[in-house]
Amino acid sequence: MEIDLSAKVWDDRYKNNDIGWDLGEVSTPLKTYFDQLENKELKILIPGGGNSYEAIYLFQLGFKNVYVVDLSKTALTNIKNRIPSFPENQLINGDFFDLNDTFDLVIEQTFFCALNPNLRTKYVEKMHEILVSKGKLVGLMFNVPLNDHRPPFGGNKQEYINYFEPFFEIKKMETCYNSFGNRKGKELFVKMIKK
Secondary structure, three states, X not given: OOOOOOHHHHHHHHHOOOOOOOOOOOOHHHHHHHHOOOOOOOOEEEEOOOOOHHHHHHHHHOOOOEEEEEOOHHHHHHHHHHOOOOOHHHEEEOOHHHOOOOEEEEEEXXXXXXXXXXXXXXXXXXXXXXXXXXXEEEEEEEOOOEOOOOOOEOOOHHHHHHHHOOOEEEEEEEEOOOXXXXXXXXXXXXXXXXX
């Protein structure tokens, strides 16, 4: 079955506020992680960031090298409208797989589960490509089956280990203790370092 996950589909979802995954705020596990980061010079990417409360939170903490890439122009405009000082060139309207840049840290938040599952190997390879030596991939991944024919597509810890282990040293992949509301018990907090 063909799954339409085109830029138009995603942009229409933002225009129509059909964004059930959007928490309306920075997720607690990521906020907790961000609050202990000290190096404000880190170059950070949030792929498929959408309204990206995470990017806004980091920017307001003083991290000025935060980038968001998303297929939805509407989502990126929402960020710019909320934080007019957010640099326009750091809001990238495009496909994650077309990025030609490197980052110290990539934040995973509902992006992996939004991609067609047949792109998972490509996702891992692209993450490895865009991270600097010893760069980190940190964030949340669903540890439940979820949907087959539309996002979010779920998965499980063993599946993720199989994908990531050839390219990353998995420092942490465990059930998240401080998930948001109905996500409790369904998320893994992951922290991986590029091999």
